[in-house]
Amino acid sequence: MATHSTFLNPQLNRYLVDHFSTEDDLQRDVLTRAGNADIPAISIAPEQTACLQLLLRAIGAVNVLEIGSLAGYSALTIARSLPAFGRLTCLEINPRYADFVRKVAAEAGLDSIISVVTGSALQALANLPDGEAPLDAVFIDADKQNYRKYFELVYPRIRKGGLIVGDNALAWGNVADRNTQYEPENVNALHDFNVLLATHPGILATLIPLGDGMVVGLKTE
Ligand code: DHB
Ligand code: MG
DSSP, rough: OOOSOOOOOOOHHHHHHHHSSSOOOHHHHHHHHHTTOOHHHSSOOOOHHHHHHHHHHHHTOOHHHHOOOSSSHHHHHHHHOTTOOOOEEESSSOHHHHHHHHHHHTTTTTTTTTTEEEHHHHHHTOOOOTOOOOEEEEEOOOOOHHHHHHHHHHHGGGGEEEEEEEEEGGGGGTTTTTOOOOSSSHHHHHHHHHHHHHHHHEEEEEOOTTTEEEEEEEEEO
């Protein structure tokens, strides 16, 4: 009787990737080219792709915001789960990365869905005009110490039944260690964000331990 989790080992994780990844040749190529372009190899893991897509499809997502796009690997994942009239707005602070994402989106034939806003996400979010279409989902994968601020700025814009997803919810394996020596400011910020979602009265949350973990909150009111 399983009353506790079956912990993943490398073989089981390989099994997940083999059977539950939607990563394709273009995404593999994007990672190679990102490496050649000195873009850090910190994209989401392939085992997160199908999960993200399933969540977005399950809520019928059309209008999605991504905060922190890096090389566009997760943007491709998200955009492919949206209908042809869907919108994915990517906020990326690094202009070189932002251009890379635009190029990748065009190559994937997704440039009518993906638009990239270069610059500080805090500034972009503060300047969002009122009356914009409500967001179905927000994926946060940017600077960890601002997750809470991003949440506060986007929460009023998310529709009831919408999702907020934060990457790196396991904080590189350190999230449960309150005395961590590894990037304590980032680890503690990720922990605080997990607790924020877990205890928020308007959110039903869980932590999905795929990749470095995704904390997922469903806006319930
Ligand atoms: C790292 C990984 C991530 O997914 C991220 O968003 C930021 C940093 C890392 O491994 O350092
Ligand atoms: Mg991440």
